[in-house]
Amino acid sequence: MPALTSCLFILLSMVTPQNPPPVYVTLWFDTEDYILPRSDDAAKRVAEMLTRLGIKATFKVVGEKARTLERRGRQDVIAALKKHDIGYHSNTHSQQPTIAVYLQHTGWEDGAAEFYRRESQGAVDVERIFGVTPVCYGQPGAAWAAQAFPALKRMGIGMYLDEGDHIGLDEQPFYFCGMLNVFKMGSNQVRMALSGGASLAEGKTRFQGAYDRLRARGGGTISIYYHPCEFVHTEFWDGVNFSRGANPPRSEWKLPRTKAPEETDKAFADFEEYVKFIKMQPGARFVTAGELMKLYPDRAPSRSFNRTEILALAKAVQGEITFQKFDAFTLSAAEVFALLNDAMNAWLDKNEFPIAVKVTTPYGPTRAFSPPSGRARPTSFTWNAFAEAVRNTAGFYRTHNRLPDEIWVGVDNLPPQDYLATLAAVIEELGARGNKPEQVKIREGRFTTDQYVAKDSTKLWDWVIFPEGFQAPKIVELARLQAWTLKPAILQK
Ligand SMILES: [Zn+2]
Numbered sequence: 001m002p003a004l005t006s007c008l009f010i011l012l013s014m015v016t017p018q019n020p021p022p023v024y025v026t027l028w029f030d031t032e033d034y035i036l037p038r039s040d041d042a043a044k045r046v047a048e049m050l051t052r053l054g055i056k057a058t059f060k061v062v063g064e065k066a067r068t069l070e071r072r073g074r075q076d077v078i079a080a081l082k083k084h085d086i087g088y089h090s091n092t093h094s095q096q097p098t099i100a101v102y103l104q105h106t107g108w109e110d111g112a113a114e115f116y117r118r119e120s121q122g123a124v125d126v127e128r129i130f131g132v133t134p135v136c137y138g139q140p141g142a143a144w145a146a147q148a149f150p151a152l153k154r155m156g157i158g159m160y161l162d163e164g165d166h167i168g169l170d171e172q173p174f175y176f177c178g179m180l181n182v183f184k185m186g187s188n189q190v191r192m193a194l195s196g197g198a199s200l201a202e203g204k205t206r207f208q209g210a211y212d213r214l215r216a217r218g219g220g221t222i223s224i225y226y227h228p229c230e231f232v233h234t235e236f237w238d239g240v241n242f243s244r245g246a247n248p249p250r251s252e253w254k255l256p257r258t259k260a261p262e263e264t265d266k267a268f269a270d271f272e273e274y275v276k277f278i279k280m281q282p283g284a285r286f287v288t289a290g291e292l293m294k295l296y297p298d299r300a301p302s303r304s305f306n307r308t309e310i311l312a313l314a315k316a317v318q319g320e321i322t323f324q325k326f327d328a329f330t331l332s333a334a335e336v337f338a339l340l341n342d343a344m345n346a347w348l349d350k351n352e353f354p355i356a357v358k359v360t361t362p363y364g365p366t367r368a369f370s371p372p373s374g375r376a377r378p379t380s381f382t383w384n385a386f387a388e389a390v391r392n393t394a395g396f397y398r399t400h401n402r403l404p405d406e407i408w409v410g411v412d413n414l415p416p417q418d419y420l421a422t423l424a425a426v427i428e429e430l431g432a433r434g435n436k437p438e439q440v441k442i443r444e445g446r447f448t449t450d451q452y453v454a455k456d457s458t459k460l461w462d463w464v465i466f467p468e469g470f471q472a473p474k475i476v477e478l479a480r481l482q483a484w485t486l487k488p489a490i491l492q493k
Contacts, residue, residue: 027275028057029058030089036258056083056085059084059087062089062093064122069129085288086134087134087161094242095247096247100139104474104475111147112151123157138160143465145478150363160180166184167486175486176482178361181489182292188222231264296490296491299490301360302359307354314428321446328493332361335362344390362400363401363402363484380439380441381409386409393407415445416447416484417447422445452486454476457471
């Protein structure tokens with residue numbers, strides 16, 4: 001470009017009104033069908049098409065699918081997928097018992113250990129076959145469980161990418177159990193049907209709706225998912241074999257019915273038009289799971305809080321216990337709990353609040369609260385009993401990396417929300433007056449973040465692979481307890 005034109009160009013770009021708000025589009029493929037060989041070709045074809053268009057997607061691969069590709073000698077498919085981000089989508093997907101079924105009666109720690117025992121081999125195989133640690137995970141069908149999160153971290157997986165109704169926040173990315181989630185995206189989860197006819201036009205309209213809404217609110221993320229097998233089949237590979245609890249041996253697995261070659265070609269042609277249309281929209285950018293983790297970093301763990309900020313948090317949680325939003329980061333209710341308890345613990349040593357309290361990120365409690373046997377709850381505690389409870393509580397989450405289910409004050413106990421409200425009132429009083437009270441009055445806390453977790457119902461677990469009428473109240477209860485860790489993810493400016 002000649003010098004003068006180049007100056008003009010720079011000047012013009014400076015006077016252009018500010019850049020349009022970014023709309024990030026994450027396109028992901030559950031790569032799972034290890035029965036129909038044509039699905040292998042479909043995965044390769046879609047991966048190569050996107051590479052040709054300069055679009056990076058995320059392929060969440062099932063362990064058995066990766067092993068099947070290896071067994072069938074499909075290095076060409078593996079090479080095509082590897083040009084994109086590789087995620088994980090469980091070890092065997094729909095073979096019984098599926099994840100939510102085998103976790104339905106487990107608690108937090110035994111459930112996480114069992115998920116790890118059954119699912120980690122598939123992640124190891126995906127890593128061996130694709131040469132990368134899977135960047136994200138998402139559950140098969142509706143088989144979501146909170147117990148998966150600590151196990152996924154043990155596998156080195158850093159993000160949850162899927163769809164479902166179990167938990168969500170404002171149809172945008174959020175943090176749950178210390179991990180970035182793109183889940184329950186609602187109106188920001190869009191797709192185009194692969195059935196030809198008006199599908200492409202309708203798909204474009206749906207995308208446009210989400211795109212316009214997000215631009216109007218300053219940007220955000222849209223989630224789009226497919227399965228490579230959808231381009232070639234007319235029914236899912238697992239539906240024909242594992243429906244309603246069926247679990248035939250491998251020798252009896254049936255192939256699903258397939259599309260005619262021209263229907264497959266039409267699906268690919270429509271899909272190509274669809275992604276080209278998305279790519280053309282001003283400010284729209286395709287991002288992989290790995291890129292989302294960079295766009296939505298959790299800045300809280302590097303923060304510390306001063307005395308004024310601690311007092312403000314203590315005031316806030318006396319009204320409502322939930323996540324707290326700041327400009328560049330957010331705090332979960334569990335992080336607020338640990339911050340206030342650490343501040344109080346430090347005060348007990350020095351009779352003053354520390355200059356800076358560092359954020360720690362424990363998991364939530366793991367059992368519903370029960371009052372102690374043979375005791376009616378008192379209305380207050382002595383200062384000494386309260387101080388001892390503060391020290392013990394700090395010891396608990398440092399040791400177990402989670403909030404206690406109950407906080408013992410002598411032979412009495414409090415649920416975490418009442419303890420936090422009581423603690424916050426004490427901190428506020430110390431901030432105002434500076435000397436400790438003789439008696440600590442017990443307050444009631446109002447924990448509200450569990451409103452973002454779905455109620456248990458057969459609709460929540462609506463997946464044809466589950467036994468008819470399947471529900472998992474214990475998994476939902478654990479999710480509500482872990483809502484202590486829920487907070488919005490902030491888009492990096
Ligand atoms: Zn799946």
